[in-house]
Amino acid sequence: MKVLLVDDEKEIVSTLAERLSFRGIEAVWVTSGEEALKKLETEQFDLAILDVKMPKMNGLRLEKKIKENYQDLKYMFLTARGADEDPELASNLAGKENYLSKPIKIDKLLNKINEVLNL
Amino acid sequence: MSFWQKIKPTFLSYSSKGKDAVKLPFDVKRIWFFAIFLISIVSIGPLVSLAIFDYTVTKNDTEKEIQLRMEHLVDHVAGTVSFFLEQRKDVLSYTVYANSFADLNNKEHLANILEGLQRSAGGIVDLGLIDSTGKQLQYVGPYDLLGMDYHDKRWCKEVREGKKRVYISDIFLGFRRAPHHIIAVKQGLPDGSFFILRATVDTEKFKELLSLMNIRETGDSFLINHKGILQTPTLRHGVAMDKIKLSIPAESSSLKVSEEICEHGDKLVVGWAYIQDSPYILMVIQKKKDLIKTWLTTRWIILGILSAGIFVMLFVIIHVASYLINIICKESQKTMMVLNEVEHSSKMASIGRLAAGVAHEVNNPLAIIYEKAGLMKDLFTYKEEYSHDPKLMGLIDSVLTSVERCAGITKRLLSFSRNLDITVQTVNMHAAVKDVLGFLHKEAEYRSIIVNIDIPKDIPDFKTDRGKLQQILVNLTNNAFAAVEDEGHIDIKARRQNNENIMISITDDGCGIPPKNIKRIFDPFFSTKTESGGTGLGLSIIYGLALELGGKIEVESKEGKGATFTVTLPLERGENESPPTDERSWDLEEPIQ
Numbered sequence: 230m231k232v233l234l235v236d237d238e239k240e241i242v243s244t245l246a247e248r249l250s251f252r253g254i255e256a257v258w259v260t261s262g263e264e265a266l267k268k269l270e271t272e273q274f275d276l277a278i279l280d281v282k283m284p285k286m287n288g289l290r291l292e293k294k295i296k297e298n299y300q301d302l303k304y305m306f307l308t309a310r311g312a313d314e315d316p317e318l319a320s321n322l323a324g325k326e327n328y329l330s331k332p333i334k335i336d337k338l339l340n341k342i343n344e345v346l347n348l
Numbered sequence: 349m350s351f352w353q354k355i356k357p358t359f360l361s362y363s364s365k366g367k368d369a370v371k372l373p374f375d376v377k378r379i380w381f382f383a384i385f386l387i388s389i390v391s392i393g394p395l396v397s398l399a400i401f402d403y404t405v406t407k408n409d410t411e412k413e414i415q416l417r418m419e420h421l422v423d424h425v426a427g428t429v430s431f432f433l434e435q436r437k438d439v440l441s442y443t444v445y446a447n448s449f450a451d452l453n454n455k456e457h458l459a460n461i462l463e464g465l466q467r468s469a470g471g472i473v474d475l476g477l478i479d480s481t482g483k484q485l486q487y488v489g490p491y492d493l494l495g496m497d498y499h500d501k502r503w504c505k506e507v508r509e510g511k512k513r514v515y516i517s518d519i520f521l522g523f524r525r526a527p528h529h530i531i532a533v534k535q536g537l538p539d540g541s542f543f544i545l546r547a548t549v550d551t552e553k554f555k556e557l558l559s560l561m562n563i564r565e566t567g568d569s570f571l572i573n574h575k576g577i578l579q580t581p582t583l584r585h586g587v588a589m590d591k592i593k594l595s596i597p598a599e600s601s602s603l604k605v606s607e608e609i610c611e612h613g614d615k616l617v618v619g620w621a622y623i624q625d626s627p628y629i630l631m632v633i634q635k636k637k638d639l640i641k642t643w644l645t646t647r648w649i650i651l652g653i654l655s656a657g658i659f660v661m662l663f664v665i666i667h668v669a670s671y672l673i674n675i676i677c678k679e680s681q682k683t684m685m686v687l688n689e690v691e692h693s694s695k696m697a698s699i700g701r702l703a704a705g706v707a708h709e710v711n712n713p714l715a716i717i718y719e720k721a722g723l724m725k726d727l728f729t730y731k732e733e734y735s736h737d738p739k740l741m742g743l744i745d746s747v748l749t750s751v752e753r754c755a756g757i758t759k760r761l762l763s764f765s766r767n768l769d770i771t772v773q774t775v776n777m778h779a780a781v782k783d784v785l786g787f788l789h790k791e792a793e794y795r796s797i798i799v800n801i802d803i804p805k806d807i808p809d810f811k812t813d814r815g816k817l818q819q820i821l822v823n824l825t826n827n828a829f830a831a832v833e834d835e836g837h838i839d840i841k842a843r844r845q846n847n848e849n850i851m852i853s854i855t856d857d858g859c860g861i862p863p864k865n866i867k868r869i870f871d872p873f874f875s876t877k878t879e880s881g882g883t884g885l886g887l888s889i890i891y892g893l894a895l896e897l898g899g900k901i902e903v904e905s906k907e908g909k910g911a912t913f914t915v916t917l918p919l920e921r922g923e924n925e926s927p928p929t930d931e932r933s934w935d936l937e938e939p940i941q
Contacts (some may be wrong), residue, residue, distance in 0.1 A: 238712065244719040251726045331711075332718035332755060335726075 231273065232342070234258040235265040235291065236280035236307065241331075248335055254342070260292075262286030269299060276346060277304040281328075305345050307331055357487065357670035358805060359677050376677060383669045391661055399654045402645070410643040414617060417639075418605045418632065422619035425569060426603060428557055430623050432471065436531050436549065437514050437625075439469050444535035444545045452477045452486065452545065459488040471553040473528075478544040480508065485714055490547065491524045498546075507532045516626045518573045519580075519588055526587045527551070529579070551588075554580050567634040572596070573627045585633065594618065597629065607636065618631045677726050689889060696819070707758040714754050721747045760786050773813045776805045777842050784821045795834045803842040810850055810919045816893045817917070820901075823890050824854045824913050831858030831911065849899075857910040867906060 232254055237308035239260050246256035248281060257272065259265045262283060269277075281288035295302055306328035319343055329338060329344050359376045443461060444452070462475045474489020482499025490838045498504040503517045515532045522528060529549040538541045558569045558580060571579035574598040581588050594608055594616075595821045603621035610616050615636035623928075660782050728734040760783060781801060785792075792799055828838045839855040861869060868874045870891040894901040898918045905911035 238716070240716045241719045244716075244723045248719075248723050248726050251730050332715045332751065335722055 230273050230346075231255045231257070233265060233268060233272075233277045235260075235262065235277065235283070235288070237261060237283040238280075242280075245333065245338075249338075250341060252335075257289075262288075262291040265291060266294060269302070276304060276342060278342075279301055279304055279306050281306050281308045303345050305329070305341060307333065316328045357674060359674060374680070376673060380669060380673050383673065384653070384665055387669065388662065389875060391665065394655065395657055395661070399650055403650055406646055406650070407643065409641055410646075414636075414639045415605050418619040418634070419603060419615055422603045422605070422621050422630065422632050424674055425558065425632060426621035429554075429571070429628070429630055430626070432553070432557055433516060433531075433626050435469055435621070436547065437470060437516070437533070439472075440531055440533045440545055440547055441463060441514065444543075448467050449477075449535075449537060449543055452543070455486055455488065458486050462488045465547075471550045472550040473550050476546040478504070478532075478546055480541045480543065482508065484546075485543075493523055496523050503530060503532060504544070508542075510534070516578065516628075518627050521589075524858070529554075551580070566630070566638045569630070569632040571623075571628040571630055574599070574629065579628055586612050592631075594631075594633075662848050677868065685888065689892065692889060702760040707761040710754070711758050712756055713750055714758065718748065718751045718755075721751065761857055772811050773814050775812050775817060776809045777807050777850065779815065780821060781840055781842075781852075782815060784818060784825055787822075791829060795829075795836075797829065797832060797835065798837050800839045802839065804844075807842050807844055807850060808919065810917070812897055812917060816897055820890050820893050820897075820915055821852075821854075823886050827886065827913075828854050828856040828858070831860075832856045833858065850919055851910050851914055851916050853914040854906045855910060855912040860907040860909050860911050861903070861905040862907050866903060869903060870901070 230253075230256060232249060234246050234249075234256050236244050236245075236258070237260050242258040246258040249256040256266060257274070259268055263286060265277070265279075279288040279291055283291075292304060292306075295304055304327070308328055308330050327341070331342055357380070360380070443465075447457070447461065452461075458475055458477065462472070465472050465475075474487065474491065474493075475485040476484050476489070476493060478484050478498055482497055482501075482504050484493060484496045487494040493528070498628060499508070501522075503515055503520075506512065507515050513534050515530075515534075517530045517532070519527045519529055522530075530546055531549060532544050532546045534542055534544050554571070568583045568585055570582040570585065572592050573579055573595070576592045578586055578588050578590050580593055585592055585594070593611060597604060597606075597618075597620045599622055601624075602620070603619065605617065605619045608616050608618050617634050617636050617639060619632040620629055664713060721744055725741070725748070728737070728740050734740055744795065778801075779804065785799060785801075791797070791800075825838070825840070832838060837857050840852070841850045841855070842850065845851045865874075867890075870887050874888075891901055894915055895916075899916045902914045902916075903911060904914070
């Protein structure tokens, strides 16, 4: 399984990638939406994990691009802690079940990944 | 209750210090007194000045009038007396001129003359003919005076010595031993000697003349001679031939009016005139207080109108000032309330933004710590050299739990600050109460306060302004914490009230609220904690918030046994409903119990 991790916080995304690799998941990480799109052009992924809040191109705009260009690619979101109580974000995430709040518990993330891939 | 207490405005009883303090941005009492003082000065001042002016003018006029009337009276009486004497003198002069000595020496003839005189001019009692030696040759009249010798009598001496041809005497007793006046006329004879015709003036006639004057009961008029001996009887100043006790006026050709104080201390108005060609001075005396009776009445009317006017003015001024200042008080309390609410909410918003900023800033490093610690845990799990060390695993778990706790705190901070701006959203009562207590559970632990939460499962989630609900709950729980002693109890209970409302009550077993304060507990600026920095706004703001949420807040308390605050909120709240008007009694007239 090959996963693309997109988050502007390098410390978090790199660590998360390493933790996933311990669990037999190949994780590639980038720190912006633009980089993610470049990566998608050259490599094939089973799943993209997108941070919602990012500078320039945020997770939701990246989602649009993915929907346009990579219909087969599955994806899920990460949000900052308590974002589900932010009304703007909450309305954008409404109807979406494929997201996790930070800080991420690794077991929950694995469950969610399985859930999304089996959909 | 005294009259003052009835009309006294209630704001005067407000104390600015200590318990039951009412805070106002100005000194009401000072303004009230100042307003009354100023309005009184500008309204009553002119009235009093006018009254004084009128008083003085009327008084002067009255005194002038008294003087004038007295002058007229004295002038009139003096004229009458003078005329009376002149007439007698002329008649006697004519008699001695028209009758020969021999005719006059005839008793019958003399009696005829007397009868003629009494019938015409009158005022003469008897007639006597006296020769140059002073012996009375002939006499007609009621007394037996024929042959009497007058040569040593003063009047006779003066006539004989020729100082005056016609002589009017002072009063004297004479041979008849009764006070009387005489007029004597000297007439020369061809042989160079002379005779004297003497007539006694009718004193009754004098009395009549003087009493004819229109003098009031208390007045008096009489004649005195130049030495001050009374010539006629008086009503109050002694009998004839006594010496008068008043000062004798200096000789003057014109009449005078002056004021004197008699022996009893009464003020007298004395008019006097020297009667020409006679030894008499006419005196007319009246008590001043009788003359100024009309003035006294006028004076009472002026004083009455003045005092009634002042009373009415003061009454109106005090009432109007109280009414206006009451309105100002109410309005300024409202303004202060609004300002304070604005200040309070902007303060809350700033605190909220600050908290949110801090939470956001802290969240990122926390997330990194969490991920790194997670990675370390993975390393310990998957690397052989570490996996056998349980201590490492314990340490890393402890780090992870602590980070999770920190994350819980930042989450609560964020949720609070966000709720300040949010309007209507779905709220779970249990979660809302838990959130609030999250900030207070440490205090509850330290002080061993037992907090019971009784929120049944059938309480549905409901739509309301979560931020405002949170403010209400935070304030009420804070109050409860402040009220209870250590090891006290606080019960938080929620109940469904029919299908429309939800009731949440917070009960403490603290000090309670005295009955006299319970009525005013939701009033703005009512505080019993002024010394410890209470603004008197907390409950007032909660009251306003409860109204804004379409609900209400009530309080029940027994002093010393604790208090229960119950907030009733509607389960459904329309989005565009405007908040109901605040019907709290702002009326300052409401008595403080």
